Amino acid sequence: MPQDPLIDAALAARSMAYAPYSRFTVGTALRTTDGATYAGCNVENAAYPEGTCAEAGAIAAMVLAGGRRIAELVVAGGGSAPCAPCGGCRQKLREFAGPEMVIHIVDAAGQTLLRTSLAELLPHSFGPDNLAR
Numbered sequence: 001m002p003q004d005p006l007i008d009a010a011l012a013a014r015s016m017a018y019a020p021y022s023r024f025t026v027g028t029a030l031r032t033t034d035g036a037t038y039a040g041c042n043v044e045n046a047a048y049p050e051g052t053c054a055e056a057g058a059i060a061a062m063v064l065a066g067g068r069r070i071a072e073l074v075v076a077g078g079g080s081a082p083c084a085p086c087g088g089c090r091q092k093l094r095e096f097a098g099p100e101m102v103i104h105i106v107d108a109a110g111q112t113l114l115r116t117s118l119a120e121l122l123p124h125s126f127g128p129d130n131l132a133r
């Protein structure tokens with residue numbers, strides 16, 4: 001069965017991850033509301049806290065290309081537990097997405113482990129609207 005191209009993009013991004021310290025590779029691919037796709041992988045660093053998550057890479061690629069609104073995100077991690085975005089990435093995603101954004105978490109083979117939303121992962125969130133005057 002053909003797989004969702006967004007899942008394929010997340011798996012391809014995962015294959016490029018740089019994770020020599022945790023050995024936990026992650027790939028993400030997001031689709032914007034205007035239909036463009038951007039992907040990212042985690043990039044670790046010998047100074048551990050300087051590593052960046054896959055979600056951050058995909059967001060940076062989107063912003064560089066002029067994208068501003070995320071409709072859907074696929075996260076591909078390893079293991080059998082869903083690789084849910086970390087707390088910091090939930091907030092980073094919130095900047096460019098509303099509560100309805102779909103977050104689809106898959107395993108290394110692209111099989112769905114969890115389908116959720118930003119509202120579920122980050123309830124009562126603080127976003128750009130809170131700063132509107």
Ligand code: THU
Pocket residue numbers: 019022024025026041042043044051052053054055075083084085086089
């Ligand atoms: N990581 C991500 O890139 N995205 C997630 O959603 C969770 C965790 C990365 C950070 C670090 O490089 C590795 O996974 C282990 O925490």
